[in-house]
Amino acid sequence: MDKAQQDALKKAAGIEAAKLITDGMIAGLGTGSTVRFLVDELGRRVKEEGLQFTGVTTSRRTQEQAEGYGIKIVDIDDVDHIDVTIDGADEVDKNFNGIKGGGAALLWEKIVATNSNQIVWIVDESKVVDTIGKFPLPVEVIPFGAGHVIKKFEAKGYKPVLRLDAEGKPVRTDENNYVVDLHLERIDHPQDLAEDLITTVGVVEHGLFLNMVDKVIVGDPNGPRVMTNGNK
Ligand code: 5RP
Numbered sequence: 093m094d095k096a097q098q099d100a101l102k103k104a105a106g107i108e109a110a111k112l113i114t115d116g117m118i119a120g121l122g123t124g125s126t127v128r129f130l131v132d133e134l135g136r137r138v139k140e141e142g143l144q145f146t147g148v149t150t151s152r153r154t155q156e157q158a159e160g161y162g163i164k165i166v167d168i169d170d171v172d173h174i175d176v177t178i179d180g181a182d183e184v185d186k187n188f189n190g191i192k193g194g195g196a197a198l199l200w201e202k203i204v205a206t207n208s209n210q211i212v213w214i215v216d217e218s219k220v221v222d223t224i225g226k227f228p229l230p231v232e233v234i235p236f237g238a239g240h241v242i243k244k245f246e247a248k249g250y251k252p253v254l255r256l257d258a259e260g261k262p263v264r265t266d267e268n269n270y271v272v273d274l275h276l277e278r279i280d281h282p283q284d285l286a287e288d289l290i291t292t293v294g295v296v297e298h299g300l301f302l303n304m305v306d307k308v309i310v311g312d313p314n315g316p317r318v319m320t321n322g323n324k
Pocket of ligand 1: 195
């Protein structure tokens with residue numbers, strides 16, 4: 093699949109997911125290229141259909157895009173609930189375990205997700221996998237002492253790589269932390285790994301989102317299809 097085909101599938105999933113947002117809702121808006129298509133569609137509906145909803149975003153990037161369309165964005169602490177959050181993902185398996193954070197927004201994404209009544213992911217079909225882990229697992233780490241955390245990950249065979257920007261400087265998250273990507277190739281015991289990562293001092297959050305998502309809208313060449321999680 094080339095990038096144009098992949099973008100077409102992402103766009104179709106984003107447009108389909110936008111239908112879930114109705115007047116008066118409080119919606120969580122994720123981060124990434126698939127979510128950009130979602131926000132474009134919501135912006136169109138705000139302008140052409142008079143859709144009115146309130147958004148909580150998982151990154152400053154998404155906030156800027158949404159506000160550019162006149163969508164009202166509020167701080168997560170200014171709402172008492174979020175009706176539905178629509179976000180992208182880097183990989184998802186049949187047990188609805190996924191990897192997120194390719195766009196370095198995993199921390200805010202997980203905070204928004206855990207405060208949402210419903211979580212929906214939008215992906216192109218290439219993201220649906222048998223076993224997660226081929227996509228490097230992002231881990232958000234406090235800069236102070238990050239070198240020691242990386243050494244601990246190396247000793248455990250996690251193959252950590254500090255994420256750098258185009259200028260060779262460490263990527264900073266919206267919370268000013270670093271991202272360390274673990275090149276694991278496959279994750280057979282995601283719960284154990286999640287426990288190990290979150291109990292490592294210096295780790296703020298990891299990109300394993302295990303059985304959190306309610307529904308995945310998959311951009312498929314035959315049209316968007318929905319995977320529903322019956323085990324949540
Ligand atoms: C950002 C994320 C994104 O949702 C994930 O990386 C998918 O991105 P894209 O839609 O660009 O493929 O987790 O932190």
